[in-house]
Amino acid sequence: MTDVKSILDSSKNQMEKAIQHLELELQKVRAGKANPVMLENVMVDYYGSKVPISNTASVNSQDARTLIVQPWEKSMLTPIEKAIQMANLGLNPQNDGVIIRIVVPPLTEERRRDLTKTARSLGEDAKVGIRNVRKESMEQVKKLLKDGLPEDIAKDTEAKIQTLTDTHVAKVDKHLEQKEKEIMTV
Numbered sequence: 001m002t003d004v005k006s007i008l009d010s011s012k013n014q015m016e017k018a019i020q021h022l023e024l025e026l027q028k029v030r031a032g033k034a035n036p037v038m039l040e041n042v043m044v045d046y047y048g049s050k051v052p053i054s055n056t057a058s059v060n061s062q063d064a065r066t067l068i069v070q071p072w073e074k075s076m077l078t079p080i081e082k083a084i085q086m087a088n089l090g091l092n093p094q095n096d097g098v099i100i101r102i103v104v105p106p107l108t109e110e111r112r113r114d115l116t117k118t119a120r121s122l123g124e125d126a127k128v129g130i131r132n133v134r135k136e137s138m139e140q141v142k143k144l145l146k147d148g149l150p151e152d153i154a155k156d157t158e159a160k161i162q163t164l165t166d167t168h169v170a171k172v173d174k175h176l177e178q179k180e181k182e183i184m185t186v
Contacts, residue, residue: 003144004157011137011161015130015168022126022172026179029119030089034061034104038091039069044083046076056080062101069093069100107183115183123176127169134165 027037036059043050044057053059057071057080069084071077077095084093084102093100107115138158145154 004141004149004153007137007140007144008157008160008164011133011164014133015164018126018129018133019168019171019175021129022122022175025122026119026175029115029122029179029183030104030107033064034067034102036061036067038089038104039067039084039087042083042087042089044076045079053080053083057100065104065106067091067102067104069102071100074098112183116180119176119179119183123172126172130165130168130172134161137161 027035028040030038039053039059042053044053044055046056053069056073056076057069060068060070062068069080071080077097077100081093081095081100084091084100091102091104093102138161141149141154141157141161145151
């Protein structure tokens with residue numbers, strides 16, 4: 001019985017991790033509003049090594065359309081500005097000698113559709129991950145069945161795994177629906 005419980009617990013944990021990963025990835029998809037997460041993957045040349053922008057400056061949103069990047073060292077203004085431009089995010093940083101201000105341009109209809117496709121792709125990746133967890137768990141149950149697990153317990157466990165899968169796929173769909181609504185809102 002403990003093997004069945006550990007399979008179910010492991011399945012649930014792995015599916016939850018897939019959902020958490022999706023949430024993180026969806027935060028990075030720009031939705032028209034200025035969000036510090038947009039710059040999370042920007043790598044800055046810091047004295048010869050590439051480091052995340054968060055290691056060289058604080059990034060905050062001033063309002064719905066403006067990001068403020070406040071370097072911890074004044075000498076880092078230019079390297080941070082260059083890194084943002086090189087990141088190809090469609091952002092135009094403005095260096096005023098103290099801070100870097102980034103006005104996030106409004107999204108075009110075409111760009112909104114592209115971002116929606118990106119979000120759907122991330123959602124599909126999460127669903128594939130969840131289904132892979134289901135497949136592995138089902139194989140573990142079949143192995144236990146061969147090793148003497150009663151058939152009724154095996155069938156019950158498989159049903160529970162399928163329920164977990166359905167629940168997590170529904171969560172993915174809900175996250176995607178929210179993100180698409182956020183992207184398409186002008």
